Amino acid sequence: MKRPLLVPIITRIKSVRTLTEDTLLFEVMSLNNGTTPSYRPGQFMELSVFGVGECPISITSTPTRPGYLEFAVREVGSVTGALHNLEPGDCIGMRGPFGNGFPVETMKGKDIFFIAGGIGLAPLRSLINYILDNRGDFGTVDIVYGARTPELLCFSEEFEAWQKAPRTHLHLTVDTEAPGWKGTVGFVPAVVKALALSPKNRIAVACGPPIMIKFTLLDLTAMGYPDENIITTLELKMKCGIGKCGRCNIGPIYVCKKGPVFRLSELKGLPQEY
Amino acid sequence: MTQWQCIDKSDLQAVLSVLQEKRDVFAPVEQGNDLRLRMLPAEGQIFLGSRKPLLPLKMLFLPEVEDLFSISIKNTSPHISPVEPITKERVVLGVLGCDIATLEILDRVFLEEPVDESYRKRREQTTLIAMACTGEGSECFCTSLGIDPLQPNGADAVLAEEGETYLLKPLTKKGKHIAEELQAFIKEAAGSRRPKEILSLKYSRGDVPVDRVSQEPGKLWDLPVWDDLSALCLGCGVCTVLCPTCHCFDVEDERRGSSGKRFRAWDSCMSACFTRMASGENPRPTTRERVRQRFLHKLCYFPREKGMVGCVGCGRCIVHCPVSIRIDEVIDELAGGDI
Numbered sequence: 001m002k003r004p005l006l007v008p009i010i011t012r013i014k015s016v017r018t019l020t021e022d023t024l025l026f027e028v029m030s031l032n033n034g035t036t037p038s039y040r041p042g043q044f045m046e047l048s049v050f051g052v053g054e055c056p057i058s059i060t061s062t063p064t065r066p067g068y069l070e071f072a073v074r075e076v077g078s079v080t081g082a083l084h085n086l087e088p089g090d091c092i093g094m095r096g097p098f099g100n101g102f103p104v105e106t107m108k109g110k111d112i113f114f115i116a117g118g119i120g121l122a123p124l125r126s127l128i129n130y131i132l133d134n135r136g137d138f139g140t141v142d143i144v145y146g147a148r149t150p151e152l153l154c155f156s157e158e159f160e161a162w163q164k165a166p167r168t169h170l171h172l173t174v175d176t177e178a179p180g181w182k183g184t185v186g187f188v189p190a191v192v193k194a195l196a197l198s199p200k201n202r203i204a205v206a207c208g209p210p211i212m213i214k215f216t217l218l219d220l221t222a223m224g225y226p227d228e229n230i231i232t233t234l235e236l237k238m239k240c241g242i243g244k245c246g247r248c249n250i251g252p253i254y255v256c257k258k259g260p261v262f263r264l265s266e267l268k269g270l271p272q273e274y
Numbered sequence: 275m276t277q278w279q280c281i282d283k284s285d286l287q288a289v290l291s292v293l294q295e296k297r298d299v300f301a302p303v304e305q306g307n308d309l310r311l312r313m314l315p316a317e318g319q320i321f322l323g324s325r326k327p328l329l330p331l332k333m334l335f336l337p338e339v340e341d342l343f344s345i346s347i348k349n350t351s352p353h354i355s356p357v358e359p360i361t362k363e364r365v366v367l368g369v370l371g372c373d374i375a376t377l378e379i380l381d382r383v384f385l386e387e388p389v390d391e392s393y394r395k396r397r398e399q400t401t402l403i404a405m406a407c408t409g410e411g412s413e414c415f416c417t418s419l420g421i422d423p424l425q426p427n428g429a430d431a432v433l434a435e436e437g438e439t440y441l442l443k444p445l446t447k448k449g450k451h452i453a454e455e456l457q458a459f460i461k462e463a464a465g466s467r468r469p470k471e472i473l474s475l476k477y478s479r480g481d482v483p484v485d486r487v488s489q490e491p492g493k494l495w496d497l498p499v500w501d502d503l504s505a506l507c508l509g510c511g512v513c514t515v516l517c518p519t520c521h522c523f524d525v526e527d528e529r530r531g532s533s534g535k536r537f538r539a540w541d542s543c544m545s546a547c548f549t550r551m552a553s554g555e556n557p558r559p560t561t562r563e564r565v566r567q568r569f570l571h572k573l574c575y576f577p578r579e580k581g582m583v584g585c586v587g588c589g590r591c592i593v594h595c596p597v598s599i600r601i602d603e604v605i606d607e608l609a610g611g612d613i
Contacts, residue, residue, distance in 0.1 A: 004391050006342050006525060006538065007356050050345045050352040050536075051529025055552075077552025091352050210555070236557065237549045239525045242388050246522030246541070247549060249571065250557075251491045252579040271491045273557050273567075 005242055008048050008093030014068065015088050019154045020147075023074045023119055024084055025060070028094065036066050040101030041126035042233065042261045046241050047071060048093030049082040056238045056256070058123040059097060064133035069094075072122040072154060098241040099260050102127050102205065102231065110203045111139035115216050117188050117208025118147050121154050123233055123260075124207050132165050139167070142197055146173040146188040146212075150181050171195065189215035199225040206232045217264060227265035234259050234267075234274050250274055278434075278441045285459045286322075286440075290314060292455060293365050297401075300334060301367040302327045311366070322368040323435060324407040324423075324476070326588055330518030331373035332380060334366060335396045338540050342525070345534040354536075359392035364400045365452065368433070370407040371426030372416045372588040376518040377402075378428055382580040383521055401448045404429035409477025413589025415602050417475070418482035421586060424473055436472050482587065482602045486609035489578040494570060499607045503569075504562035506597045511542035513591035513599075519572065519584045522548070543567050569604055 015027040039059055048054040055077065061070035075084045086092065104127070112131060116124050124143075131138045143162060147153045153172065162170045173184040173191045184191055189212065204225055206216045213232055220230050236248040236255045248255035251271040267274075281289060293299045294314065302309045302325070303318040311327045311334065314320070329338075341357045377397070384393035407423040416423055425432060431449035434441040439461075444450040453460070488494055514520045524541040528534050541548060544564050550556040558564050576584035585601065592600045 004342065004356050005388055006536070007354065010352060010354065048527075048536075050347065050354070051527050051534045053527045054525060054536075080552065090350060093352075093354075235551070237551050239523070244383055244390060244521075244523075245525065245538075246543065246571075249567070249575070251570075252575040271495055273563065 006095070006240065008046065008054075008095040010091050011094050013086055013088050013090050013092060016086070019072055020119075020152050022076075023072055023154060026071045026073060026083070026086075026092075028069045028071065028092070036063075036069055037097060039063055039069075039097035041104065041130045042101035042123055043097035043099045044123075044241075044260065045069070045071070045094050045096035045098065046238075047073075047079070047083065048095075049079055049086070050091075050093060052082040053079045054093070054095070054239070055079040056098070056241060058126070058233075058260075060122040060125045062126050062129040062133060064130050072119060072125075074119050096241060098256055100258065102261050103263075104130065107203055108137045109139065110201055111197075112141050113197055113202050113204040114141070114143040114145075115188060115192055115204060115206040115208070116143070116145045117212040118152060119154060120206075120208030120212070121145055122207075124205060125155055125158075127205065128162065132162070132168065135166060139201065141165070141168040142171065142195070143169070144171045144173070144188060144191050144195065146175070146186075146191065146208075148175045150174050150178050150183075187215075188212050189219050192216055193219050193223075196223065199223060199229065203229045203231060206230070221264075227268060228263050230264040231261060232264065232267070233261050236260075236274060278443045279453065279460045281440045281442055281456065281459050282461060283438050283440060286320070289456055289459050290320075290367075292458075293367075293452070297363045297365050299365045299367060302369070311369070320368070322405050322433065322440070324370070324405075324410050326370055326373065326410055326590065328590075329516065330376065330588070330590065331366070331369050332376060332518050332521065334364070334400065335377070335380065335393055336384075336521055336523070336540070340392065340538050342536045342538060345527075345529070345536065347532045347534075360396050360399050362399075364396075365403060366400060367403045368405045369402060369429075370405055370588075371421045371423040371429075372407075372414075372586040373518050374402060374404050374426050374428045375416070375419070375421045375586045379519045379576075379580075379582060379584055379586070380521055382582065401431075401452055402429045403431045403433055403449070403452070406432055406434035406473055408473050408475055411477055411589070411593070412479075413592040414477045415479040415482045415587035415589065417478040417480040417587070418484055418602075419583060419585065419587045423478060424475065434473060441472075478587070479602060482605050483609035484573065484583050484585070484605055487573045487577075487605060488608075489574055491570060491574055494574060494608055495566075497608070499604065500562050500566045503565045503599060503604070504560065506599060507544075507561050507565050508597060509544050509546075509561050509564065510596060511544035512594050512596070514542040514544055514568065515540065516590040516594055518586060518588055518590070543571070569601070569608070572601075573605060573608060 017025040044058045239245040243254040243257035303312045305318045308328045343354045384390040404426045430446040431444045444453040523538045572584035
């Protein structure tokens with residue numbers, strides 16, 4: 001029998017690692033037959049804790065490193081709260097992958113400018129590591145990543161690898177001065193502006209809190225980036241993940257199907273309701 | 275071309291018994307002041323005529339609450355068992371053209387990839403016998419949506435009332451199959467008589483300008499009508515519950531001890547929590563955005579994306595709205611705004 005659409009597969013948590021005070025990284029084992037579902041950077045899965053519910057979480061691992069899936073989960077609601085109570089060996093439900101993912105093919109040969117704030121790095125990390133694993137296919141990579149404090153920067157143990165990768169530059173920033181912090185201090189959009197990376201043959205990919213996105217998009221436009229070369233992701237309430245339950249509807253589209261990744265040119269064709 | 279056939283009204287009970295031998299049979303039944311679609315036998319008198327049941331036909335394809343799977347948890351290992359959506363073939367008798375037309379709208383959501391298997395199985399295993407309708411009241415405007423209530427499309431067979439008999443015309447293979455089973459009750463071929471010749475439309479406003487509503491959300495986004503409507507609307511959501519085309523749903527879990535279930539249930543875009551995220555952010559924070567969503571989804575977004583208007587003109591929302599918001603008047607307004 002065909003698996004009904006809203007019925008998840010059951011999988012086990014392999015490891016749980018603390019990323020920040022409110023965010024855990026879950027490594028989920030491959031499926032029973034040893035495979036991982038094929039996915040693209042930027043797609044998401046519906047994770048469930050049975051008896052509590054389901055929530056959409058972006059996949060932060062990269063398909064170039066098969067055998068496991070990783071999810072960065074910030075504790076904000078009931079399901080993410082229940083996920084935070086789980087331990088390695090515990091079972092969760094998983095449906096997906098859903099959504100469009102990043103337009104990886106059209107990004108080939110281009111310089112890539114990643115702009116992330118807080119847990120917004122999670123979906124971008126998938127693409128960053130995908131690019132680093134296919135390094136020859138892409139141009140220069142710049143990553144601006146900021147958080148309120150140094151402790152709130154996710155994936156800090158990977159920063160060294162990113163800094164050492166060829167033609168890759170990591171620009172870290174925190175909102176205010178902090179003891180022991182030797183890096184840049186300032187909001188993400190200010191750092192983006194100061195860097196003044198040329199829009200020529202460069203695609204900007206931004207993910208972070210709404211206020212950061214709002215200013216970053218304005219700044220990128222002012223810097224001369226065409227709308228087609230500015231990519232961001234939308235976060236909306238979702239339930240089904242397959243364009244039927246109606247929650248993530250914006251105008252004629254469903255974010256879970258047509259998104260969550262959008263070019264600014266596509267967003268401009270949608271009603272301002274996100 | 276299949277001819278109209280004829281069944282005596284006095285044979286209705288016997289006809290139902292034959293149908294019930296192999297199937298679950300549903301029909302509109304009078305309960306209190308309401309008409310309800312119920313599985314027979316049910317309390318109350320069966321009503322076959324020009325009257326809509328309170329809850330629309332969608333309830334038989336997308337139940338108000340539908341279990342998706344049961345959960346049992348043993349030694350921290352969960353086991354889930356999907357619930358079979360339908361176990362027996364069904365006949366639905368006496369539904370009107372407006373409700374039947376909704377299925378084509380719902381098909382474009384639930385039969386589109388990825389196909390919703392529960393919905394598909396229910397559609398496949400259901401035979402629809404429509405009732406020719408002359409209109410129920412001033413709320414009706416199905417003819418504006420291209421629906422012919424006297425000879426509804428999309429049904430497997432049509433019934434029409436004529437004096438002491440029902441005229442029956444099978445339209446599909448499923449419908450013919452039913453007619454063959456009922457051979458014993460078919461008294462005579464009704465010849466050339468057509469419901470259109472014996473029945474005439476009493477109600478159905480045919481000039482509601484649905485086709486003139488723009489499919490460009492930007493043109494309708496900031497119209498003053500949204501302010502006017504949100505000043506009136508109580509946000510009760512009765513329009514979405516009774517609407518035959520509204521299909522948004524919620525998915526929730528329930529757990530007691532080591533067992534539980536996941537179910538889906540009707541939900542409403544008129545509720546504030548429909549789009550509120552765990553972070554507290556809400557892209558539709560006030561009644562203004564929610565009213566706009568409800569109307570534009572049906573009249574602008576759905577036509578643009580799926581090629582048909584998401585309304586069948588049944589008028590349930592008009593009859594039951596506590597502050598008398600009329601979708602036909604909203605359509606007039608939106609069409610005017612575009613000229």
